[in-house]
Amino acid sequence: MSLFGVIRAPRELVFGSGQRHALGQIAAGLGRRALVVTDERLASDKEFLAMLVHLRDAGLEVEVESGTLPDVPVTSAIIAADHARAFSPDLVIGIGGGSCLDMAKCLALLLAHGKSPQDYYGENLVPGPVLPIIAIPTTAGTGSEVTPVAVLSDSARNLKVGISSPYLIPTAAICDPDLTMSCPRGLTAIAGADALTHAIEAFSAIRRSPDAGIAQQRVFVGKNAASDHFALQAIGLLWEGLETACTNGGDASARANVMMGATYAGLAFGVAGTAAAHAIQYPVGALTQTPHGAGVACLMPYVMAWNAPTIAPELESIAQVIGVGSGADVIPAIADLFGRIGIPPTLRELGLAEDRIDWVTEQSCTIARLIQNNPRPLPAADMRRLVDAAFAGDRTILA
Numbered sequence: 001m002s003l004f005g006v007i008r009a010p011r012e013l014v015f016g017s018g019q020r021h022a023l024g025q026i027a028a029g030l031g032r033r034a035l036v037v038t039d040e041r042l043a044s045d046k047e048f049l050a051m052l053v054h055l056r057d058a059g060l061e062v063e064v065e066s067g068t069l070p071d072v073p074v075t076s077a078i079i080a081a082d083h084a085r086a087f088s089p090d091l092v093i094g095i096g097g098g099s100c101l102d103m104a105k106c107l108a109l110l111l112a113h114g115k116s117p118q119d120y121y122g123e124n125l126v127p128g129p130v131l132p133i134i135a136i137p138t139t140a141g142t143g144s145e146v147t148p149v150a151v152l153s154d155s156a157r158n159l160k161v162g163i164s165s166p167y168l169i170p171t172a173a174i175c176d177p178d179l180t181m182s183c184p185r186g187l188t189a190i191a192g193a194d195a196l197t198h199a200i201e202a203f204s205a206i207r208r209s210p211d212a213g214i215a216q217q218r219v220f221v222g223k224n225a226a227s228d229h230f231a232l233q234a235i236g237l238l239w240e241g242l243e244t245a246c247t248n249g250g251d252a253s254a255r256a257n258v259m260m261g262a263t264y265a266g267l268a269f270g271v272a273g274t275a276a277a278h279a280i281q282y283p284v285g286a287l288t289q290t291p292h293g294a295g296v297a298c299l300m301p302y303v304m305a306w307n308a309p310t311i312a313p314e315l316e317s318i319a320q321v322i323g324v325g326s327g328a329d330v331i332p333a334i335a336d337l338f339g340r341i342g343i344p345p346t347l348r349e350l351g352l353a354e355d356r357i358d359w360v361t362e363q364s365c366t367i368a369r370l371i372q373n374n375p376r377p378l379p380a381a382d383m384r385r386l387v388d389a390a391f392a393g394d395r396t397i398l399a
Helices: 019-028 046-057 074-084 098-113 185-203 225-247 252-272 276-288 292-307 312-322 327-340 354-366 380-392
Strands: 012-015 033-037 061-065 091-096 133-137 149-154 159-164 172-175
Touching: 012 019, 012 252, 019 046, 019 091, 019 133, 019 172, 033 046, 033 098, 046 061, 046 091, 061 074, 074 098, 074 149, 091 098, 098 133, 098 149, 098 159, 133 252, 159 276, 172 252, 185 225, 185 252, 185 276, 185 292, 185 312, 185 327, 225 252, 225 312, 225 327, 276 292, 276 354, 276 380, 292 327, 292 380, 312 327, 354 380
Parallel strands: 012 172, 033 061, 033 091, 091 133, 133 172
Antiparallel strands: 149 159
């Protein structure tokens, strides 16, 4: 097989303790009127306020949009874009968790091209460059600071939806693990488990024929040599740091490992894509109103068990990175880690009602871009087996 790789990334990615203090210098090279997107809680945080001072000291005019809501309801993005037009920003800065960064991407798109978010659902429907974006994560999970995706929630569809385009990759990302030091244990666990799921699904995604032009035709091309590198690095960093970051939030080394792991996982799945765990979580999350990271992590061991006959080499590689005996030991090791940091082990414990299993199965099968990215096919009958297993907590029925 010929060596093939794809990575798309910010023009500038700066990682390290204290790097948030470079925001003013970076922003001054991209614009003069900055729309800073965050949420209500962070808007009064002293570190956030200090970053606004850096921007103003660098000569930028600043407007703050602090109305970001969890999972970014589509209507909230439309309202925020309408308000921001009067300011006429030429730069958008997202500071916060994944929802804040996704909101920043969506606003940069709507301010550049107009219309509504619904007009851009899917892949490669953004017509051209958006406003420059600087992404500054304060949690370590989604990897949105480096990905081509903005995820929103659409009440009309009762599901999360995605806008996927390389144009949405931030121009610059500033990843300062100091900003995660105050992140509470529960959020650290959910975000970090989300990142580990991203890395595993990217590393075990389908491998497509590397036809010339595939990277222009698809946002998510499947696993490849470049994404594999970042995915494995992410798995190792998260395995090393996540549990410690949850039990000792003041451990700066663990926090840095988890943040770098989340960013590397974003670089990996930003081109390789995710798969069945994400497809099933979307309807499960809509029904249970549980955090995305908890849902995908709950599902990940069952999806890995289903895919195991197809991903044996990948499991062996993961075993080496995390230091367990063989590929057969990887799935229970991942499940045990998730259990230790508080991820619910079954869909039942996540809050899914048994009488909604059929609906979850049907909805999961409709998310074609994710199901087609899964390395082992999942026709409807097998999808039902997988959802049943995750509900009952029995991976053996997938053998």
